[in-house]
Amino acid sequence: MRLATFQPQPGVHCETTTLRNMLHHAGVGISEPMLFGLGQGIDFQYWDAPDPGRGTPMLTGRIGPALVSRNACSALGVELRESRAPDSVSARDAAAKLLDAGHVVGMSVDIFYLDYFSSRSHFASHYIALYGLDDSLAYVVDTDQQGGAQTLPEDSLRRARGSDEGFMPSPNLQMYVERPPARLTTDTDAVLREQIWKAIRLTAERMTADRGPRCGIGALRRAASEIAQWGDTLACADEVVPGVGRFWRFAGTGGANFRKLYRAFLLEARQRYGDHELDPFVDGFGDVQHQWNQAIDMLTAYRGADDGRRQLEAVAARLNAIADAEQSLFEGLLVPATKQAGEQT
Known part of the structure; x- marks a missing residue:
């Protein structure tokens, strides 16, 4: 069984790609950057390494798994349904029923078990959109980097969906969207204009708040202070x-990718509003993205560096500069966002 009218939608990040495909099939065409911005997706989070001294902490450039989808759907007035099946058989039955009802099914999976993934590491917070099942095959949409629409053995999907290994696993988690409100499908642009500044305000409030050493700017500064010591504290x-550099660049969790998405969101918002107040922030996030790429370049070049410690100190300095820049950008954004969102309520 495959959804006959389904048209795969491209994307660069797994969860927003999945959400975009679910919404598009439900009749709502919204760009991936817009979904990321409405989902208040940008952040920096620090998660302790499971084996300190042998591995690095998980350092991500976004909020936690599923939160982008929940926030975006709330802003759009769309009901997002989530469920966790107790076992793989129940999960398969639930997915088949949702497909029969015409829904694209989003699911959290472990990339280790996806046949088309080259990575041999466990990462269980990856999202894909399921649009078909038959006796032995599953039809899914992943990111552009992973080839977009893919076919894989259903047994591989079963293992990927049910995995409890890796970072923040959610075994047998599935989600779908109910029929969207009529106004969202008939006047999408008006709904977006009403929600953009609210999402910017909520994001800026969160990013300028002191949330300790695990989230936000404080977590980024903590990471910077520890990265400078990695050459002395890490085995291998x-x-x-x-x-870490390759993971940030290619796995979607790094700062550069999410800063690029957030910049694209602000650019689209500026085009919809015709509001030049957003221009310096579009430029600012372009510069931040560039700085993230510089930090990643230095990490990936570490092995061949003449002085590894100095190389990591340069990475730390770059991350501290990024923290300063992001703090300034979100403090600046908070001013017009508070004004604009207040006028819309």
């Missing part, structure tokens, strides 16, 4: 440090 640093 020559392998681990460049691996």
Whole structure:
């Protein structure tokens, strides 16, 4: 069984790609950057390494899994349904029923078990959109980097969906969207204009708040202070440090990718509003994205550096500069966002 009218929608980040495909099939065409911005997706989070001394902490550039989807759907007035099946058989039955009812099914999976993934690491907070099942195959949409629409053995999907290994697993988690409000499908642009500044305000309030050493700017500064010591504290640093750079660049969790998405969101918002107040922030996030890419370049070049400690100190300095820039940008955004969102209520 495959959804006959389904048209795969491209994307660069797994959860927003999945959400975009669910909404598009339900009749709501919204860009991925817009969904990321309405979902208040940008952040920096620090999660302790499961084996300190041998591995690095998980450092992500976004809010937690599923929160982008929940926030975006709330802003759009769309009901997002989530469920956790007790076992793989129940999860398969639930997915088949949702497909029969015409829904695209979003699910959290472990990339280790996806046949088309080149990575051999466990990461269980990846999202894909399921649009078909038959006796032995599953039809899914992943990010552009992973080839977009893919076919894989259903047994592989079963293992990926049910995995409890890796970072923040959610075994057998599935979600779908109910029929959207009529106004969202007939006047999407008006709904977006009403919600953009609210989402910017909520994001800026969160990013300028002191949330300790695990989230936000404080977490970024903590990461900067620890990265400078990685050469001394990590076993196999020559392998681990460049691996962090590659992970940030290619796995979607790094700062550069999410800053690029947030910049694209602000640019689209500026175009919809015709509001030049957003221009300096579009430019500012372009500069922040560039600085993130510089930090990643230095991490990936660590193994061949003449002085590894100095290389990591340069990365730390770059991350502290990024923290200063992001703090300033969100403090600046909070001023017009508070004014504009207040006028709309």
